[in-house]
Amino acid sequence: MEQRITQFFERYVKGMYFPEMHLTDIIEILIIAFLVYQIMIWIKNTKAWMLMKGIVVLGVFIFLAAIFQMHTILWLAKNSVTVMATAVIVVFQPELRRALEKLGERKFISSMVIFDTNKEHGRFSEETIEGIVDASFIMGKARTGALIVVEQAIKLTEYESTGIRLDCLVSSQVLINIFEHNTPLHDGAIIVRNDRIVSATCYLPLSDNMGLSKELGTRHRAAVGMSEVSDALIIVVSEETGMVSVAQGGRLSRNLTKEQLRERLEYIQNKKTGSTLISKWKGRLHHERTSEK
Numbered sequence: 001m002e003q004r005i006t007q008f009f010e011r012y013v014k015g016m017y018f019p020e021m022h023l024t025d026i027i028e029i030l031i032i033a034f035l036v037y038q039i040m041i042w043i044k045n046t047k048a049w050m051l052m053k054g055i056v057v058l059g060v061f062i063f064l065a066a067i068f069q070m071h072t073i074l075w076l077a078k079n080s081v082t083v084m085a086t087a088v089i090v091v092f093q094p095e096l097r098r099a100l101e102k103l104g105e106r107k108f109i110s111s112m113v114i115f116d117t118n119k120e121h122g123r124f125s126e127e128t129i130e131g132i133v134d135a136s137f138i139m140g141k142a143r144t145g146a147l148i149v150v151e152q153a154i155k156l157t158e159y160e161s162t163g164i165r166l167d168c169l170v171s172s173q174v175l176i177n178i179f180e181h182n183t184p185l186h187d188g189a190i191i192v193r194n195d196r197i198v199s200a201t202c203y204l205p206l207s208d209n210m211g212l213s214k215e216l217g218t219r220h221r222a223a224v225g226m227s228e229v230s231d232a233l234i235i236v237v238s239e240e241t242g243m244v245s246v247a248q249g250g251r252l253s254r255n256l257t258k259e260q261l262r263e264r265l266e267y268i269q270n271k272k273t274g275s276t277l278i279s280k281w282k283g284r285l286h287h288e289r290t291s292e293k
Helices: 002-013 023-044 048-067 071-091 093-105 126-141 172-178 218-229 258-269 277-288
Strands: 146-150 164-169 189-193 196-202 233-237 244-248 251-253
Touching: 048 071, 071 093, 126 146, 126 172, 126 233, 126 244, 126 258, 146 218, 172 196, 218 233, 218 244, 218 251, 233 258, 244 258
Parallel strands: 146 189
Antiparallel strands: 146 233, 164 196, 189 196, 233 244, 244 251
């Protein structure tokens, strides 16, 4: 038996090359794997998915042309690479911009810290939570559409400037008044910062996510789009069904109850500034339970 094992190693293993591995090599592999994974997720949820399928089909044709020595096709492919790359950048400029924005949002150093002792008090009071929850379900019962953006770490100054600036405390009465039909401020979204409404009638970016249900209208797509470019929590009240939904991190959780909405608001209220790997993983699992499939 020993002789057979020795013969096996001498025949198949002895001549093989095993590169020397260092800690930096392992870290480099993990970083590349993470970046490739994020790029694949981004491609799948945007128009770039169609582009990727087109590139794969084109690559198969070029591969076949190389096998059968089709010189004209190979010459065309070789000379059109630069033009095609430029065309891709121009056509998909919004998607590329959004991908870079998402990359800039990630705090890589803080996310690698497992234990974080820096604590931050709640960003808004219990009265604000109760006001948002009560107003959302009162408006849902009356079939009044609403779009409420609750700001977190990333400042939404760019989107705040698209609306009418306000400075008032959050309360259920104020929110219901703002979104009442045929009033000057009912159209668009409001932005809540801490305990105050800072802007109304704001324009939000629409999501290009192909996986969203076709039943969803502009209001829900705007909520998901905003959650894709920021860390904000966006509450949507449907004008057609009266359902209350929440968009966060590019995911839409539909038909929430009062308790579930309150939990989501309390979660971001008490969240620490430095997000750790453990807290991010727990939060993602918690949110995926109610996410749209």
